[in-house]
Amino acid sequence: MVSTRTVIVQQYEIAETTLEEQEFQKYAIVEEAVFSELTKYMEELLDNPKVVRFIEVTSRYVQCIKNNGVSEVESHTKKNLRRKLENLYGSKIHFVSNDSGHLLMLPNSMSRDDLVRMNDQLSAKLKAIETCSDKNLITAACIIRNENLQLQSGNVWPPTPEDLSEFHLPKNTHLFLQSLLRGDNRIQHSSRVSRLIWSFGPDFTHAVTEGKFKTPKHILLPFALESLSRIVVELTKLLNRCGHGLSYSQIGEIETAIAMQTISAGEEQHLVIPRNIVANAFTHLA
Numbered sequence: 001m002v003s004t005r006t007v008i009v010q011q012y013e014i015a016e017t018t019l020e021e022q023e024f025q026k027y028a029i030v031e032e033a034v035f036s037e038l039t040k041y042m043e044e045l046l047d048n049p050k051v052v053r054f055i056e057v058t059s060r061y062v063q064c065i066k067n068n069g070v071s072e073v074e075s076h077t078k079k080n081l082r083r084k085l086e087n088l089y090g091s092k093i094h095f096v097s098n099d100s101g102h103l104l105m106l107p108n109s110m111s112r113d114d115l116v117r118m119n120d121q122l123s124a125k126l127k128a129i130e131t132c133s134d135k136n137l138i139t140a141a142c143i144i145r146n147e148n149l150q151l152q153s154g155n156v157w158p159p160t161p162e163d164l165s166e167f168h169l170p171k172n173t174h175l176f177l178q179s180l181l182r183g184d185n186r187i188q189h190s191s192r193v194s195r196l197i198w199s200f201g202p203d204f205t206h207a208v209t210e211g212k213f214k215t216p217k218h219i220l221l222p223f224a225l226e227s228l229s230r231i232v233v234e235l236t237k238l239l240n241r242c243g244h245g246l247s248y249s250q251i252g253e254i255e256t257a258i259a260m261q262t263i264s265a266g267e268e269q270h271l272v273i274p275r276n277i278v279a280n281a282f283t284h285l286a
Helices: 002-046 056-067 077-079 081-092 112-149 161-165 169-183 191-208 216-230 232-241 248-266
Strands: 093-097 104-106
Touching: 002 056, 002 081, 056 077, 056 104, 077 081, 081 093, 093 232, 112 169, 112 191, 161 216, 169 191, 191 216, 216 232, 216 248, 232 248
Parallel strands: none
Antiparallel strands: 093 104
């Protein structure tokens, strides 16, 4: 006689298997529908021959699958795309790797003359870019400089946590660093790029304004060193010379200003306590 527990386990396994099969079937249907859409792009490519990076085709394919309700695209889907295209189009398309190892795809209908003309056009564009690159760089530098100079009068004294948390990098400075670190201007980027932008960006502001505008980085980094290190003066001076923080004397001025502000605020109550501490509130210490 089969126990009730065994029956329940078997029913659960059947239900789970059925669910997996349904998900697999749904994925297969979406994949097939998206591949059918991709063939329209391929037909346009065959009608208007050009060289494309295969990673761009793969990205288009994967994004379309995600747009159809699939949260995670299986790795085999991307790996099998080239094989599926070769099976469908056969000798109509050709794949070749460039010097960087990236796969390029082009219609076999492209003649040698087409490739020569395309190369000539790209060479002309590259030459034009190289010719005006110095002028563009100077223009970009002036735009970023003027944008940062506008911040000079924006500091509150003494600085407060609220003021520091509200600091935003100038728009063009952020865009420049994003493009420099990524090679494009896409909004989404990795945590590494975001971290580096917020590391380099304040240095731009500090350097351009000659330290007149004090960014959160240049205030908080020396304070952090002061609380963690015994050789504070030397390290703070080194950071200041390299443009990464305020001078040791300026840090002292901020500390003094904050202390005087706290003392002034506590004179009415004849009690000097930091503003984040509430008077007459019971505190339990473990």
